[in-house]
Amino acid sequence: MQSILKVQGVSKAFGEQQVLQPISFEVEPGERICILGPSGCGKSTLLQMVAGLLRADAGEIEIAGVKVEHGRHFIPPEKRPLNMVFQDYALWPHMTVRHNIEYGMKRRKVPKPDMHNRLERLQSLLKLEGLMDRMPAQCSGGQQQRVGIARALATEPKLLLMDEPLSNLDVKLRTDMRGELARLLGELSIATLYVTHDRMEAFTVADRILVLRGGTIDQLGRPQELFEQPASPWVAQLMGYHN
Ligand code: ADP
Numbered sequence: 001m002q003s004i005l006k007v008q009g010v011s012k013a014f015g016e017q018q019v020l021q022p023i024s025f026e027v028e029p030g031e032r033i034c035i036l037g038p039s040g041c042g043k044s045t046l047l048q049m050v051a052g053l054l055r056a057d058a059g060e061i062e063i064a065g066v067k068v069e070h071g072r073h074f075i076p077p078e079k080r081p082l083n084m085v086f087q088d089y090a091l092w093p094h095m096t097v098r099h100n101i102e103y104g105m106k107r108r109k110v111p112k113p114d115m116h117n118r119l120e121r122l123q124s125l126l127k128l129e130g131l132m133d134r135m136p137a138q139c140s141g142g143q144q145q146r147v148g149i150a151r152a153l154a155t156e157p158k159l160l161l162m163d164e165p166l167s168n169l170d171v172k173l174r175t176d177m178r179g180e181l182a183r184l185l186g187e188l189s190i191a192t193l194y195v196t197h198d199r200m201e202a203f204t205v206a207d208r209i210l211v212l213r214g215g216t217i218d219q220l221g222r223p224q225e226l227f228e229q230p231a232s233p234w235v236a237q238l239m240g241y242h243n
């Protein structure tokens with residue numbers, strides 16, 4: 001089976017600071033991978049390179065069989081078959097919820113009947129009934145994040161990128177939404193790269209967890225593998241072992 005995402009020897013420095021050493025991994029179709037690591041370890045940097053919002057210093061990125069970054073060859077974000085959900089939601093403040101969700105579909109010239117069907121489905125999937133004609137500012141944080149997710153799914157991307165999508169929510173809502181989100185992603189079986197610094201979130205959402213530390217991959221494996229065979233003292237500590 002062809003991988004949805006191949007990252008090969010991708011590295012990044014900001015000035016003197018080598019944020020990511022050359023790293024390589026692949027995401028299979030429908031697979032949810034959580035990138036787990038402490039604040040500042042390069043998680044967002046990695047995601048932004050996959051999205052095309054940042055150029056890699058070296059290495060190759062391939063999405064659904066198409067090289068999107070390879071030497072001087074570079075495919076810009078809007079032409080990559082992916083969509084992204086941001087930590088701060090980044091909804092268009094001057095558009096209603098409905099228009100926020102429709103926007104990407106209109107740009108991609110999705111036919112009206114399809115657009116209508118997708119809107120209906122996303123509305124019930126993400127519990128947006130009654131919110132469609134509100135402005136983002138009239139929605140709570142949790143509701144805004146649901147809109148952000150609906151907007152990202154509306155264009156039916158091959159790859160979904162989520163950067164700490166729940167970290168701006170309060171603890172109770174975050175716990176509720178992490179279960180919901182895991183169910184939703186499982187149902188849709190859409191390949192997802194999900195960045196978090198929250199171990200419980202990674203355990204709930206991920207098929208495999210990629211532990212990033214000091215710009216390298218400490219371990220990439222199923223949650224149970226990380227738990228039973230931690231590859232480093234750091235992973236062991238992350239899994240709650242104490243020495
Ligand atoms: P994380 O998402 O894991 O918290 P980031 O990928 O945002 O980490 O950042 C990794 C490191 O790179 C941090 O030390 C951060 O300060 C630095 N960094 C990120 N973006 C830039 C930038 N545009 N210019 C300079 N340094 C940056």
Ligand code: MG
Nearest residue numbers: 043044045163
């Ligand atoms: Mg980040």
